[in-house]
Amino acid sequence: MKQEILTVISNIQLNSSTFEMKLSGVTEDMRPGQFVEVALKEKYLRRPISVADYENGVLTLLYKVVGSGTEIMSNIAPGEKLDVLTGLGNLFSIEKTEKPVLVGGGIGVAPLIGLSRAFYKKGIKPTVILGFRNKDEIFYLDEFEKVANVIVATDDGSFGIKGNAITALSSIEKPEFYYACGPMVMLKALSNYSLDGELSLEARMGCGFGACMGCSIKTTDGYKRVCKEGPVFMAKEIIYEN
Amino acid sequence: MKTEVSFLGHVLKNPIIPASGCYGFGYEFSEIYDINCLGSISLKGTTLLPRYGNPLPRIAECPAGLINAIGLQNPGVEKVISEEIPKLSKVYSDKVIANVGGHSTEEYVKTCSAFNDVDKVFAIELNISCPNVKGGGMAFGTDEKVAHDLVKEVKKVCTKPIIVKLSPNVTDIVKMAKAVESAGADAISLVNTFVGMRLDLRTGKPIISVKTGGYSGEGIYPIALRMVYQVSQAVSIPVIGMGGVTCAEDVLEMMQAGATCVMVGAKNLVEPFVCKQIIDDLPKVMKKYNIENLTDIIGRAHKF
Numbered sequence: 220m221k222q223e224i225l226t227v228i229s230n231i232q233l234n235s236s237t238f239e240m241k242l243s244g245v246t247e248d249m250r251p252g253q254f255v256e257v258a259l260k261e262k263y264l265r266r267p268i269s270v271a272d273y274e275n276g277v278l279t280l281l282y283k284v285v286g287s288g289t290e291i292m293s294n295i296a297p298g299e300k301l302d303v304l305t306g307l308g309n310l311f312s313i314e315k316t317e318k319p320v321l322v323g324g325g326i327g328v329a330p331l332i333g334l335s336r337a338f339y340k341k342g343i344k345p346t347v348i349l350g351f352r353n354k355d356e357i358f359y360l361d362e363f364e365k366v367a368n369v370i371v372a373t374d375d376g377s378f379g380i381k382g383n384a385i386t387a388l389s390s391i392e393k394p395e396f397y398y399a400c401g402p403m404v405m406l407k408a409l410s411n412y413s414l415d416g417e418l419s420l421e422a423r424m425g426c427g428f429g430a431c432m433g434c435s436i437k438t439t440d441g442y443k444r445v446c447k448e449g450p451v452f453m454a455k456e457i458i459y460e461n
Numbered sequence: 462m463k464t465e466v467s468f469l470g471h472v473l474k475n476p477i478i479p480a481s482g483c484y485g486f487g488y489e490f491s492e493i494y495d496i497n498c499l500g501s502i503s504l505k506g507t508t509l510l511p512r513y514g515n516p517l518p519r520i521a522e523c524p525a526g527l528i529n530a531i532g533l534q535n536p537g538v539e540k541v542i543s544e545e546i547p548k549l550s551k552v553y554s555d556k557v558i559a560n561v562g563g564h565s566t567e568e569y570v571k572t573c574s575a576f577n578d579v580d581k582v583f584a585i586e587l588n589i590s591c592p593n594v595k596g597g598g599m600a601f602g603t604d605e606k607v608a609h610d611l612v613k614e615v616k617k618v619c620t621k622p623i624i625v626k627l628s629p630n631v632t633d634i635v636k637m638a639k640a641v642e643s644a645g646a647d648a649i650s651l652v653n654t655f656v657g658m659r660l661d662l663r664t665g666k667p668i669i670s671v672k673t674g675g676y677s678g679e680g681i682y683p684i685a686l687r688m689v690y691q692v693s694q695a696v697s698i699p700v701i702g703m704g705g706v707t708c709a710e711d712v713l714e715m716m717q718a719g720a721t722c723v724m725v726g727a728k729n730l731v732e733p734f735v736c737k738q739i740i741d742d743l744p745k746v747m748k749k750y751n752i753e754n755l756t757d758i759i760g761r762a763h764k765f
């Protein structure tokens with residue numbers, strides 16, 4: 220972890236509620252799976268956001284405006300400085316399979332772009348399933364198509380397969396190993412379908428670096444902090460409560 | 462310029478101590494700065510047996526602070542002594558304060574006495590003020606007689622000095638302070654968090670899984686300061702002040718109100734370098750206010 224003052228290079232609206240922010244000045248090395256904690260003026264807690272991609276000191280974040288903090292983020296202009304804790308959390312383990320299937324739901328597709336590119340660099344073109352509510356919610360499709368075989372599913376059928384990410388998953392050969400990020404309902408359904416995979420989880424966080432125990436979950440291997448031992452967990456180790 | 466303070470027969474190189482629950486067992490922070498600059502460290506609240514704590518969410522944001530309902534997640538006293546403290550000892554050379562929580566007198570007594578032979582620990586902070594543990598914690602800190610009797614029992618078996626951590630969720634905190642002093646407490650620390658809650662605007666559902674939690678951060682500073690001022694005048698044992706401290710100026714103010722040492726809690730979670738920053742700034746700020754020796758200002762507000 221490092222605390223770094225980064226410069227916003229761009230902050231572009233991708234659809235009605237999703238934005239792409241690029242930041243320069245990162246010195247901490249970061250890999251797919253990890254996240255950062257962004258300090259915002261007038262907000263006490265930092266906001267955890269996944270590393271969508273990171274290359275040559277430029278960090279890309281993909282975020283959805285869901286409340287007042289992400290609203291503030293969406294109004295930040297290029298040139299402004301942001302105080303960010305970088306290099307938080309663990310990584311997706313990309314050595315697990317030669318035939319990766321990536322599953323993302325909604326804004327959960329964010330960390331999968333960096334992961335797709337990482338596989339692509341290794342000479343592996345992953346299969347990526349992107350689930351969205353409807354056509355208008357889709358973003359980054361072009362970017363994914365450059366490095367992956369993409370299948371899109373929408374709940375209302377306005378684009379691609381009608382149904383959710385699991386419906387789309389059933390249309391292909393059962394994956395040997397998957398990587399997923401998205402809403403809890405999707406992750407649970409995925410775990411019911413197969414336990415051979417890794418899931419990136421969310422939790423409300425106090426610190427983001429292991430100091431407060433605000434984000435602990437139960438696993439088959441004892442208590443683990445989403446921010447420190449996670450956010451990426453083996454599907455088979457997660458114990459779902461309620 | 463002198464930043465040393467003596468506390469319970471121990472000289473701290475400065476009065477800055479990260480507060481319990483906001484600094485883990487210390488070593489997370491040693492990844493980002495040399496934590497040897499700290500006066501001491503108050504360890505994460507420890508119970509007799511391992512505890513998972515409350516279901517998620519345990520955190521809710523507030524203006525000027527946060528609500529937490531961790532529920533004393535910790536690996537249990539045995540592991541704290543055999544694993545966490547040795548790990549901390551590798552990165553921190555001074556002695557630390559163990560923080561003990563519990564549900565029953567028996568549990569408190571057993572957990573406290575487990576530290577008797579742990580050399581790294583120079584004092585025990587008895588948390589009788591955790592608002593996040595059902596049927597325990599704060600129940601001990603809101604009734605004078607219960608608090609008094611607990612401290613008395615703990616003092617019988619515990620060989621280390623006892624710092625009793627008071628809850629601000631009482632009508633008269635001075636009475637509580639006097640009750641634990643008369644039971645033999647060696648020092649008092651205050652304040653713990655204020656019971657609070659937040660709701661989801663869309664549904665009205667409490668954000669925190671167990672509905673309420675403890676509020677702390679900058680927002681409680683003036684109240685904490687007032688309580689430190691009142692308590693330190695009413696007792697003759699030393700007082701540790703905390704609640705919303707974020708900068709060297711806050712430390713000076715807390716000490717003037719009557720604190721011998723100052724703990725920094727929630728701010729560590731959002732500004733991980735805050736304790737180091739405060740310690741680096743102290744000499745500069747002391748100079749600005751013509752303070753040669755920090756000890757000189759302890760309780761100087763009392764004369765007004």
Ligand SMILES: Cc1cc2nc3c(=O)[nH]c(=O)nc-3n(C[C@H](O)[C@H](O)[C@H](O)COP(=O)(O)OP(=O)(O)OC[C@H]3O[C@@H](n4cnc5c(N)ncnc54)[C@H](O)[C@@H]3O)c2cc1C
Nearest residue numbers: 267268269281282283285286287288289329421422423522
């Ligand atoms: C490891 C991790 C990675 C994430 N990556 C992304 C990402 O790449 N893109 C993205 O758009 N979102 C991501 N999120 C979710 C994002 O953190 C929340 O949407 C954001 O914090 C909401 O802030 P707000 O002020 O707009 O909402 P509010 O509801 O106003 O926020 C109030 C408080 O609740 C917290 N909170 C609210 N929703 C969430 C949530 N879903 N998860 C965690 N905390 C929440 C906020 O951080 C804040 O402390 C991630 C969360 C985690 C834990």
Ligand SMILES: Cc1cc2nc3c(=O)[nH]c(=O)nc-3n(C[C@H](O)[C@H](O)[C@H](O)COP(=O)(O)O)c2cc1C
Nearest residue numbers: 480481482506529588652653677678704705726727
């Ligand atoms: C996340 C969190 C966890 C805490 N855990 C403990 C604990 O285990 N034991 C304890 O005595 N106090 C605990 N506290 C209370 C703090 O030590 C401190 O008394 C309080 O937060 C006020 O200080 P602050 O405003 O600087 O945070 C916790 C506070 C927070 C925010």
Ligand code: FES
Nearest residue numbers: 426427431432446
């Ligand atoms: S958010 Fe503080 S430990 Fe994970």
